[in-house]
Amino acid sequence: MDLNTKNIQLQYEGYFNTPSLWNGDKIFGLKQFKINKFPTSKFEGAIFKNLRLGKRVERFVTHELNQHQGIKILAENVQIQNGKTTVGEIDCILTANEKPVHLEIIYKFYLYDKTVGTTELEHWIGPNRKDSLVDKLTKLKEKQLPLLYNTYTSKLLEKLNLKSKNIEQQVCFKAQLFVPLELINSSFNEINNECIKGFYIHFEKLKQLADCKFYIPSKINWLQEVQTHVKWISYTRFYTKIEEIIKEETAPLCWIKYPNGTMQKLFVVWWK
Structure with missing residues (x-):
């Protein structure tokens, strides 16, 4: 394939x-x-x-x-x-x-x-x-x-x-x-809570995720669930790539891999 x-x-x-x-x-x-x-x-x-x-x-x-x-x-x-x-x-x-x-x-x-x-x-x-x-x-x-x-x-x-x-x-x-x-464990009344796939964070607050690894899928791959076998990048490289995207006032969907191996989706946003 x-x-x-x-x-x-x-x-x-x-x-x-x-x-x-x-x-x-x-x-x-x-x-x-x-x-x-x-x-x-x-x-x-x-x-x-x-x-x-x-x-x-x-x-x-x-x-x-x-x-x-x-x-x-x-x-x-x-x-x-x-x-x-x-x-x-x-x-x-x-x-x-x-x-x-x-x-x-x-x-x-x-x-x-x-x-x-x-x-x-x-x-x-x-x-x-x-x-x-x-x-x-x-x-x-x-x-x-x-x-x-x-x-x-x-x-x-x-x-x-x-x-x-x-x-x-x-x-x-x-x-x-x-x-x-901060609301990652919240539930909502109007929508199906099973649709919650991750969190979002402002670019300026990214440092709290510095011990994680990241991947930035192309937009059509936003549909995919987080895949294990991708080229994960360090926080430093990720920060540099995201900085360029954020300058364009575009919020990318990313994948994050925590030190314990847990993976999740997140958006990095440029707005407050």
């Missing part, structure tokens, strides 16, 4: 083992699509080398769904057009036990920052503070899911011999969550 194929398989396994961000429809009334878990399979789809993380996850979801006899994918990644203007994109329409479902697919990385917003959900933000969980939930509720009922989507539904009123809308919303180091 070449390195690229191996990495894609590890990305798929990382996606597969990431839990849903919530169960049922407890957040914003958005219902999570429940997929019965089989053992992790070998990913057999084609992935272009530069395919970005979000699109990769869509391929992984499709592969997982195809393992189930009761699920049939009818359409995926369909651009809805008004002439030459793209109105939006439908991620997936499928039947689960012959019932039609419109499925939107989301995979995110969020950090818990109590200084943002006033509610627990509002405290979850993107690593570079450019987006937030509530922003994404609002977009799903107000833009992405209503696209099913848009006039310009009717052509697609006619082709599939479906009526929008008979289609249930659900989401596959997975996330990796990170909390400040």
Whole structure:
């Protein structure tokens, strides 16, 4: 198995083992699509080398769904057009036990920052503070899911011999969550706490981790679980590399290996 194929398989396994961000429809009334878990399979789809993380996850979801006899994918990644203007994109329409479902697919990385917003959900933000969980939930509720009922989507539904009123809308919303180091053992009421994958720390406070080793995976490998057999680097080398990234006001996801051999994920952030 070449390195690229191996990495894609590890990305798929990382996606597969990431839990849903919530169960049922407890957040914003958005219902999570429940997929019965089989053992992790070998990913057999084609992935272009530069395919970005979000699109990769869509391929992984499709592969997982195809393992189930009761699920049939009818359409995926369909651009809805008004002439030459793209109105939006439908991620997936499928039947689960012959019932039609419109499925939107989301995979995110969020950090818990109590200084943002006033509610627990509002405290979850993107690593570079450019987006937030509530922003994404609002977009799903107000833009992405209503696209099913848009006039310009009717052509697609006619082709599939479906009526929008008979289609249930659900989401596959997975996330990796990170909390400040001091809250690493906390639990939260609104989200699935199994999604907490590690902590984040400000660049200026890195010195407290000086006796550890580190690895900086590429962004598409953020999906992977921490791997043992990588080229771990010393704190000194890590600090130099991170300093360059932080200057660009980018928060990288990293892997940390403690002196006792324990490993974890963390984000190093540039903001306070």
